[in-house]
Amino acid sequence: MRWSQMHIPTLREDPTEADAPSHRLLLRAGYIRQLMAGHYSLLPLAVRVRSKIIDVIREEMNRIGSQEFSLPALHPAEIWRRSGRWDIMGEEMFRLRDRRGADLALGMTHEEIFTTLALELNSYRDLPQMWYQFQTKFRDEPRPKAGLMRTREFTMKDSYSFDLAPEGLDRSFDLHHEAYVRIFSRLGISAIPVEASSGSMGGAASTEFMFPSAVGEDFVVHCAACEYAANTEKATARLEPSTDDEGLAVPERFDTPGVRTIDDLAVRFGAPGDRQVKTLVFVLDDQLTLVLLRGDHVLSEQKLADATGATTLRPAHADEIRAALGASPGSLGAVGVTDLPILADEALRGRRNMFTGANIDDVHLRGVDVDRHISVGTWADLREVAAGEPCVRCGQPLQVQRAIEVGHIFKLGYKYSDALDATVLDPTGARTRVIMGSYGIGVERAMAAIIEGHHDDRGIVWPMPVAPFHVAVVVAQSDNTTVAEAGEQIYQQLLAERVEVIIDDRAERAGVKFRDVELVGIPLRITVGKRTLADGVVEFTDRASGQTDRIPLDQVVEHVRKAVDLAR
Template identity: 65%
Template sequence: MRWSQLYVPTLREDPADADAASHRLLVRAGYVRQLSAGHYSLLPLAVRVRARIVAVVREEMERIGAQEFLLPALHPAELWRRTGRWESMGEEMFRLTDRKGAEQALGMTHEEVFAHLAEELRSYRQLPQVWYQFQTKFRDEARPRSGLLRVREFTMKDSYSFDLDEAGLERSFEAHRQAYLRIFERLGLPAFGVRASSGTMGGSASVEFMSPSEAGEDLVVRCPGCGYAANTEKALSALPAVADPSGEEAPEEFATPSARSIEELTERHGVAPERQLKTLVQVVDGALTLVLLRGDHALVEQKLLDALGASAVRPATAEEITAALGASPGSLGPLGGHGLPVVADGALRGRTGLTCGANRDGVHLRGVSVGRDVAVDRWADLREVAAGEPCAECGAALEVLRTIEVGHIFQLGRRYTEALDVAVSGPGGERVVPLMGSYGIGVERVLAALVEAHHDGRGIRWPAAVAPFDLVLTVLPDRDGTVAGAAERLYGELGSAGVRVLLDDRAERPGVKFADAELIGVPWRLTVGARSLAAGVVELTARADGAVREVALGAVVAELAGLVG
């Protein structure tokens, strides 16, 4: 490909609205352009990178016996209603009504449609099946941001397994887990698997694949000692025991007119956060619920949803809180005849001598014992794990990393196959409902995550496995055409040897050409100039580390073919 013919609209300055490095560099280097919030056009260079990512993913899917499909992106509402997800998906689902009045959805994922196809399976002899596709997905993100990292329209490789029993599902799940690790290794993307919540997907187990990055929106807890890793939505730690006093015989009121937060109660009344009982009022599937945590702990909403088997949660409004408890936020507590269900974090079990709000503004209670004074309806792990807490498995200090989710795999069980009446005849003629797994990789998110992991102050540094070209052949100006002629010959010979070459034949200054080559991130640059030609050499520069060396003109083709082969 000749640069003079390729559409690469590079920019000299960073776009003003770009926060993540991948957003900034993909726009500057002419890979993407925004159409509207959360919708991006991929330009020729990005299409080349995307195609190479897809090729690696496809090879690994076929390696585990998966068969490629292509399903519609527009789904009838009826399929989603049968699984209950028409309602539970909420506002993130794009919904529309066609001219005949039928409700439709733009697919966020394809469990329902693949399970619908599986209705034609008849016998256990047809199992296992592993089906996959590359298809556009749609999510009505409230706040699209960070370029390709959080969008409203994207490509996903989603695959689905159908197995006769639990052992088969485990094998399919493990095959995908290993395939994903190979995919990310081949792409040059640092990523590792972590335990995760299944969320609205449902099922018994899930693993997320996370790439460490400051641009990420997910926090992962990881143990440097034993390798334990989990999303904060699932993470556990071993908290040191807290020594409590025996406690008063009954809670005692005391005035706190200027203390309306954990911090203010500590500062003005000397009550340490770990000795406070934090009372949150949450609306869980439409019902007011009291959630109790230690004062220095934060609630993870997904843990609450998982514990209650609920689909939606939000903080109650000030008006809802006052109507239910008679006090404003900052003076709340679980004691009294409020009549609301109470869910408490396990760190509060057996605690005595605590302080909490008295459900009267400006008044708190001390000497509260959880078992004696507070009626807990359900105990659960609800708190967010913090860096430095002991690992629950080996005791080492945990670390918390910011990451980008690049893949997610689920053991769905029979949720979708039962809802859509998928069944086969078993070995004895009995009716068997297959178990299902779901496995996703966001293609454009992987592309952006690669940029986050591989860039410097001059631009992108693509790993060789995904780069849009292997080599930029930079032609320096000459007076008699000697340099251009030599470059043309090299261009033809390198292409014939299988090297993907971008010939920079533009009438630009050398500095512009060098800067653009570094910006777009091609792994190698071969510079042809009059002075080097006179010496019988050309200059080879590695984008990864900037190393420069001279290569004899007659050895260039063999050298480059070996480097990129």
């Protein structure tokens, strides 16, 4: 490929609208252009990188015996209604109607659609099956951001496993786990497998692959001592034993004028946050519910949804709260409440001599014994883990760091086979449900994550396996016939050796060409100039290290070939 003929619209300045390094560099280096919020055109360089990412993923999927499909992106509503997710997905699902008035959706994911194909599996002899595809997904993100990191339209590798029994699912899950470890290693993404919530996907277990990054939107809890790792929606920490004094036989009221927060009560009335019972009011599937946490802890709404199985969840409105409890937030409590469900975080179990609201404005209670004075219906782990808390496994301090989710694998179980009646004949001749798994990687997000981990102040530094070209031949003086012919000869020799090469033959200054090659991130650069040619050599520069060597002309192709092979 010739730079003079290829569309690479590099920019001299950083785009003002870009914040994350990957977003800034993809725009500046001429890889993408925004059409509208959350929708990007991939330009020729990005198409080449995307294709290489897909090739790596495809090779590893094929390696574990998965088979490639291509399914429609437009789905009938009926299938989603049968699984129960037509309503659960809410406003993030793009919905439309055809000319006949039929409800349709642009696919966010393909569990339902792949399961309809699995209806043709008839016998246990047809199992196990692992199927995958690369398909465009659509999600109406309320706040698309960070370029390709969070978009409304993106390519997903989604794969699905179908097995006869749980032990078969375990094997399919483990195969995908191993494949994902190899994929991210080959892509140059240092991903950490972490425990995660299954969320709206359903299922018994899931693992996210998280890439630590300052621009990540997720948080990972990690123990350096024992390598425990989990998403904050799933992470737990060891609870230190409480040493509370005896509570009162009957909680005592005391006036707290103007107290509206945990800190207010702590500062003005000597009630530390860890001695307070915080009362939150949520509506779970239309049921007003009290949620109790220790005052210094933060609720994880995903943990609340997982603990209750609620498909819809929202904080209650002020008028709903006052109608049910007779007070405003800041004075709420669960003592004496018997007509509403009460969920409590495990950190409150057995706590005594606590403080909480009295359900009277500007009045609180002291001396509360949680077990005796509050009718807790359900105990669960509901809180977010904080940095420094002891690891649940080894007791060492936990770390919390930002991360980018680059992959997610789920043990779906029977959710979709039940909903869509996916069964096979077992060895006894009886009908039995198939058990499923689901496994995803966002292709463009992976591209952005690679850049987040591989860039410097001059631009992108692509790892060799995904670089748009392996090497750039830079003709330093394109108006010099001898230099131009030498550059062309090297270019043709590399093409003959099947090296992915681009020649910068533009009528530009050498400095402009060097800056563009560095910005675009091509791993190797051969500079052909009149001074070095006079000595029978060219300059060979490694983008990652910045090292430049002088290579004899007759050794250039061999030198490049070895460098490419070594970096793959």
